[in-house]
Amino acid sequence: MCVEYDGSEFHGWQRQPNGDTVQSALEHGLSIAARQPVAVTGAGRTDAGVHARGQVAHFDLNEVVDEHALLNSVNALTPWSVAVRSLQRTSDTFHARFDATGRRYGYRVSQVPVALDRKSRVVVPERVDFDRMNRAARGLIGTRNFESFCLTQSETTNRVCTISEAEWHAESREGDHTFRILADRFLHGMVRAIVGTLLEIGLEKRSESDLERIIAAQDRREAGPAAAAHGLILEEVYYANE
Amino acid sequence: MCVEYDGSEFHGWQRQPNGDTVQSALEHGLSIAARQPVAVTGAGRTDAGVHARGQVAHFDLNEVVDEHALLNSVNALTPWSVAVRSLQRTSDTFHARFDATGRRYGYRVSQVPVALDRKSRVVVPERVDFDRMNRAARGLIGTRNFESFCLTQSETTNRVCTISEAEWHAESREGDHTFRILADRFLHGMVRAIVGTLLEIGLEKRSESDLERIIAAQDRREAGPAAAAHGLILEEVYYANE
Numbered sequence: 001m002c003v004e005y006d007g008s009e010f011h012g013w014q015r016q017p018n019g020d021t022v023q024s025a026l027e028h029g030l031s032i033a034a035r036q037p038v039a040v041t042g043a044g045r046t047d048a049g050v051h052a053r054g055q056v057a058h059f060d061l062n063e064v065v066d067e068h069a070l071l072n073s074v075n076a077l078t079p080w081s082v083a084v085r086s087l088q089r090t091s092d093t094f095h096a097r098f099d100a101t102g103r104r105y106g107y108r109v110s111q112v113p114v115a116l117d118r119k120s121r122v123v124v125p126e127r128v129d130f131d132r133m134n135r136a137a138r139g140l141i142g143t144r145n146f147e148s149f150c151l152t153q154s155e156t157t158n159r160v161c162t163i164s165e166a167e168w169h170a171e172s173r174e175g176d177h178t179f180r181i182l183a184d185r186f187l188h189g190m191v192r193a194i195v196g197t198l199l200e201i202g203l204e205k206r207s208e209s210d211l212e213r214i215i216a217a218q219d220r221r222e223a224g225p226a227a228a229a230h231g232l233i234l235e236e237v238y239y240a241n242e
Numbered sequence: 243m244c245v246e247y248d249g250s251e252f253h254g255w256q257r258q259p260n261g262d263t264v265q266s267a268l269e270h271g272l273s274i275a276a277r278q279p280v281a282v283t284g285a286g287r288t289d290a291g292v293h294a295r296g297q298v299a300h301f302d303l304n305e306v307v308d309e310h311a312l313l314n315s316v317n318a319l320t321p322w323s324v325a326v327r328s329l330q331r332t333s334d335t336f337h338a339r340f341d342a343t344g345r346r347y348g349y350r351v352s353q354v355p356v357a358l359d360r361k362s363r364v365v366v367p368e369r370v371d372f373d374r375m376n377r378a379a380r381g382l383i384g385t386r387n388f389e390s391f392c393l394t395q396s397e398t399t400n401r402v403c404t405i406s407e408a409e410w411h412a413e414s415r416e417g418d419h420t421f422r423i424l425a426d427r428f429l430h431g432m433v434r435a436i437v438g439t440l441l442e443i444g445l446e447k448r449s450e451s452d453l454e455r456i457i458a459a460q461d462r463r464e465a466g467p468a469a470a471a472h473g474l475i476l477e478e479v480y481y482a483n484e
Contacts, residue, residue, distance in 0.1 A: 004357045051358050053415060075355045083355035085417065113317045113325035115246045116293050116475070117359050173295060175327065233358070 001058070001071075001087040003042075007051040008119045008230055009081035014045045022046075025078050026057065033073035036062055043096045043237040044103055047189070049229030051120055054104075054236040058096040102238035104165075104182045105191045107231045109199075112175040121176070122231035128202040130168045130177055136201045139211045140166040140181075140194065147218035149194050150187035159218075161185050166194075180235075189226055197224035243300070243313075243329040245284075249293040250361045250472055251323035256287045264288075267320050268299065275315035278304055285338045285479040286345055289431070291471030293362055296346075296478040300338040344480035346407075346424045349437045349473045354417040363418070364473035370444040372410045372419055378443045381453045382408040382423075382436065389460035391436050392429035401460075403427050408436070422477075431468055439466035 003026065011019035015027070023040055030038040042057040071087045078084070108121040111128060140163045147159040165182035179195055197214065200206045206224070214222045245268065253261035257269070265282055272280040284299040313329045320326070350363040353370060382405050389401040407424035421437055439456065442448045448466070456464045 004355075006358045006360070053358060080360060081357055083357035083360075085354040085356075112327040113246075114327075115323050115325035116248045116295060116362060118248070118322060118325075120358060 001056070002085045003055040003057055003082065004053050004085055005051060005055070005082040006119065007046060007049045007232075009079070010048070012046060012048040012050070013042055013052075013055070020079075022052075022055075022082055023057075025082050026074070026084070027059075029074045029077035030059060030070075032077050033070055034061055034063075034065055041096050043100045044186070044234055046232075046234055047192075047229055050232045050234065051230070052234040055234050056096045056100070056237040056239075058090065058094055060092075096237070099239055100185075100237050101240050102164075102182055102184055103186060103234065104180065104236045104238070105186070106233045106235045107179040107181075107191065107195045107227065108171075108176065108233070109179070109231060110176045119230060120233060122228050124199065124203075126203055128177075128199065129204065130170070130202060132204075132208060133198045133202040134168050136208045136211050137166040137168070137179075137198060139215070144215055145218055146187055146190060146215065148214045148220055148223050149190045149197070150220060151189035151193075152220060156187070159187060161187065161190070168198075191232055192226035192229065193220070193223050195227035195231070199227060200224040243298070244327045245297040245299055245324065246295050246327055247293060247297070247324040248361065249288060249291045249474075251321070252290070254288060254290040254292070255284055255294075255297070262321075264294075264297075264324055265299075267324050268316070268326070269301075271316045271319035272301060272312075274319050275312055276303055276305075276307055283338050285342045286428070286476055288474075288476055289434075289471055292474045292476065293472070294476040297476050298338045298342070298479040298481075300332065300336055302334075338479070341481055342427075342479050343482050344406075344424055344426055345428060345476065346422065346478045346480070347428070347433045348475045348477045349421040349423075349433065349469065350413075350418065350475070351421070351441075351473060352418045361472060362475060364470050366441065366445075368445055370419075370441065371446065372412070372444060374446070374450060375440045375444040376410055378450045378453050379408040379410070379421075379440060381457070386457055387460055388429055388432060388457065390456045390462055390465045391432045391439070392462060393431035393435075394462060398429070401429060403429065403432070410440075433474055434468040434471065435462070435465050437469035437473070441469060442466040 005022050010022050013022045015023045026040045038059045040057050040059045110121045110123050114121050143162040145159045146161050161183050163183040168177050168179050247264050252264050255264045257265045268282045280301050282299050282301045316326050352363045352365050356363050385404040387401045388403050403425050405425040410419050410421050
């Protein structure tokens with residue numbers, strides 16, 4: 001299924017003992033709708049406050065159900081802040097996380113005050129040099145060890161990712177920019193650490209060449225602070241057979 | 243000034259005895275910030291629930307003030323649901339409404355459930371034929387009397403408008419479409435009546451050729467019902483000297 005959610009109303013994706021999470025809301029709704037206990041696995045476990053427009057998740061059912069009816073039921077049984085946009089049967093072996101070949105995130109920054117969609121844009125009132133950030137961001141492209149942008153509690157030991165796109169785009173409305181980043185995989189906290197570091201470069205608190213030194217250091221303390229969660233959106237997850 | 247607002251939190255643009263309106267919120271904030279009574283005139287008076295990303299408004303001050311300081315003050319003195327994006331000095335004769343040469347609105351429809359930005363998108367679960375709507379919408383282009391799409395309480399007697407753009411565009415995310423319409427002026431309730439009529443055509447409740455008959459009738463009862471307010475956004479106002 002393809003899932004959209006407003007991260008400001010959840011304590012992140014992953015099921016946890018306390019607090020509403022997207023995974024729990026979906027499992028609750030699907031279990032009632034399908035009349036059987038349902039466990040949901042997402043392509044990416046977004047942090048508290050992070051949104052998704054194109055999260056992908058899978059679940060297994062013991063019995064065949066009507067997909068259209070299930071889609072309607074689950075949306076009626078989950079809060080407004082989460083929406084299953086589409087739902088389709090896959091092969092028995094499909095795995096939303098392990099089969100994903102790429103993920104695309106967006107990070108929205110406004111240089112002027114915002115009112116509409118203010119839960120998914122971050123306001124940076126100081127003048128940011130987007131060209132400077134884009135020159136620096138080109139250094140992210142490629143297959144590298146991104147340890148310096150990974151939170152230490154991350155469960156995996158492999159810190160190598162391949163970033164194929166990393167660029168700020170001006171939106172049609174003056175003052176708004178979106179950072180688009182595409183990679184085969186992302187480490188925990190990676191996009192926000194990259195955006196936080198780039199913003200320091202855009203604000204001329206760091207030199208353009210700093211990024212190369214930070215990557216080489218393989219030390220999270222060398223990178224900038226994590227950018228605010230609510231600017232980040234998981235836009236799309238890619239699979240080989242699409 | 244260029245103003246963005248979340249229409250769901252206001253009873254429309256225009257000042258009124260009861261209820262919060264965008265005009266009142268701006269006048270309140272500006273009067274305190276500029277230390278003098280301020281009356282604000284907008285380019286368009288949006289209805290309750292309608293949003294704006296690019297509303298333009300003007301006001302007169304008795305004394306020269308620092309624009310940058312005024313921008314910061316007014317944003318601090320108004321609710322989060324309204325934001326003055328920019329503010330600039332104009333000639334004494336500039337009038338936000340009378341000098342405007344064009345207005346562009348957007349109307350967002352999603353064919354699938356939504357969670358993020360759900361206050362500014364309308365969900366239509368039935369299959370809509372956007373190509374059919376676009377063929378019909380071409381009949382709107384030109385200088386015509388749009389009486390049939392005007393609420394009767396409208397104050398003006400001139401019902402002639404020139405529409406130069408009227409088309410549905412697919413968004414990057416599957417299932418989402420935006421209707422973009424540009425005209426020199428719009429009558430009261432006009433965009434929502436047009437969208438409501440087009441949706442009936444897209445849902446095959448009306449024939450494609452109905453639009454021509456409706457325009458010729460010059461009777462609001464011939465058109466379809468007004469589409470929901472929260473899908474509508476005043477995107478931009480144009481002036482001759484820009």
